[in-house]
Amino acid sequence: MANPPSPFVKAITGLILQFVVYGLLVYTWYIYVFRICVALLIQSEYPNIPAGAVLITFATIFVFMASICYTRIIYSDPGHPEQMPNLQAVESGTYQESQSLLPRYFYSPSLFDKTTMSNRPLQDAPMLPALSISEPNGMPRFCNICQCVKPDRTHHCSDCNLCVLKMDHHCPWINGCVGHRNYKFFFLFVSYTGLYGLWGLCSAIPLVVIAMRDHNVTLDPQWIVFLVIAFVFGMTVCGFSLAHGQYILVNRTTIESLSTRPDHVRVDFDTSGHNYEVVNTSLHDRFWNVGKMDNWKSVMGEHPIGWFLPVYYPVGEGKIFPFNDLSYHKILDQAKQQNDMI
Ligand SMILES: [Zn+2]
Numbered sequence: 226m227a228n229p230p231s232p233f234v235k236a237i238t239g240l241i242l243q244f245v246v247y248g249l250l251v252y253t254w255y256i257y258v259f260r261i262c263v264a265l266l267i268q269s270e271y272p273n274i275p276a277g278a279v280l281i282t283f284a285t286i287f288v289f290m291a292s293i294c295y296t297r298i299i300y301s302d303p304g305h306p307e308q309m310p311n312l313q314a315v316e317s318g319t320y321q322e323s324q325s326l327l328p329r330y331f332y333s334p335s336l337f338d339k340t341t342m343s344n345r346p347l348q349d350a351p352m353l354p355a356l357s358i359s360e361p362n363g364m365p366r367f368c369n370i371c372q373c374v375k376p377d378r379t380h381h382c383s384d385c386n387l388c389v390l391k392m393d394h395h396c397p398w399i400n401g402c403v404g405h406r407n408y409k410f411f412f413l414f415v416s417y418t419g420l421y422g423l424w425g426l427c428s429a430i431p432l433v434v435i436a437m438r439d440h441n442v443t444l445d446p447q448w449i450v451f452l453v454i455a456f457v458f459g460m461t462v463c464g465f466s467l468a469h470g471q472y473i474l475v476n477r478t479t480i481e482s483l484s485t486r487p488d489h490v491r492v493d494f495d496t497s498g499h500n501y502e503v504v505n506t507s508l509h510d511r512f513w514n515v516g517k518m519d520n521w522k523s524v525m526g527e528h529p530i531g532w533f534l535p536v537y538y539p540v541g542e543g544k545i546f547p548f549n550d551l552s553y554h555k556i557l558d559q560a561k562q563q564n565d566m567i
């Protein structure tokens with residue numbers, strides 16, 4: 226496995242990429258506003274100031290929002306699990322979490338609090354069987370590099386050399402990972418950038434064609450630069466945004482969508498830590514899909530106005546996610562069957 230880049234190389238690469246991203250947004254905005262809208266609409270032989278104002282206003286909003294979202298991504302940590310305080314106990318399989326020997330992170334409907342996306346204390350409610358993604362032998366998923374137990378949906382990023390909560394993918398354009406805490410900002414960034422590209426492309430092409438064909442305006446080479454970049458933003462980034470919109474609606478990360486290895490789910494029947502079964506699931510099982518609206522809110526937040534703004538982190542620490550009822554009971558039935566056969 227290749228060594229991850231040194232912190233110095235990573236920092237320099239990050240600065241260059243940030244310069245490129247902000248530079249592309251600002252430079253294309255300059256061409257669009259001054260060389261296209263002002264030159265061909267507002268200061269033309271037959272000026273159309275209202276149309277020019279509308280085009281400039283929307284493009285400016287899209288560029289402004291894309292820049293803010295990009296800034297939010299690069300200054301937001303995606304979230305990481307904490308290191309284990311008692312590593313030897315984890316390795317020997319005997320570590321103890323406060324009152325029980327349950328896995329460190331588990332989902333149990335009676336203990337799970339949707340408003341905080343975390344578990345209530347064990348004594349507050351009877352524990353129904355608890356589910357957690359585990360190794361095939363039932364041991365917790367452990368990262369030897371980060372020395373931590375990996376919560377469900379956490380993966381180790383070899384580029385960042387860190388475990389990332391609800392990791393979606395490593396993104397070269399932010400020189401870091403997209404995960405639990407910055408996924409919303411990433412989605413908004415690609416959405417606003419894609420909208421900007423589409424807006425620019427659809428409005429600039431007719432303006433340029435009409436100017437050259439009907440008014441004998443000479444070709445400005447910077448129009449070509451704008452149209453090429455707007456095409457990339459409008460087609461590629463917009464496609465990316467649509468794909469991620471779909472992922473959000475079905476509550477699936479990019480890694481989970483590309484995974485070819487089904488998960489093993491450990492089902493603890495009580496808090497002893499010994500009475501459990503490991504169920505082999507299938508790739509078609511979608512544990513985290515809890516309905517389109519709840520899936521959407523789990524990433525974008527409760528309030529519709531906040532859906533469009535790079536504000537609010539998602540609720541919860543990103544360490545426990547509710548299984549949908551269908552998957553929970555299917556896995557539970559399978560575990561009971563296995564248990565009865567012993
Ligand atoms: Zn790790």
Ligand SMILES: [Zn+2]
Nearest residue numbers: 382385395402
């Ligand atoms: Zn990464």
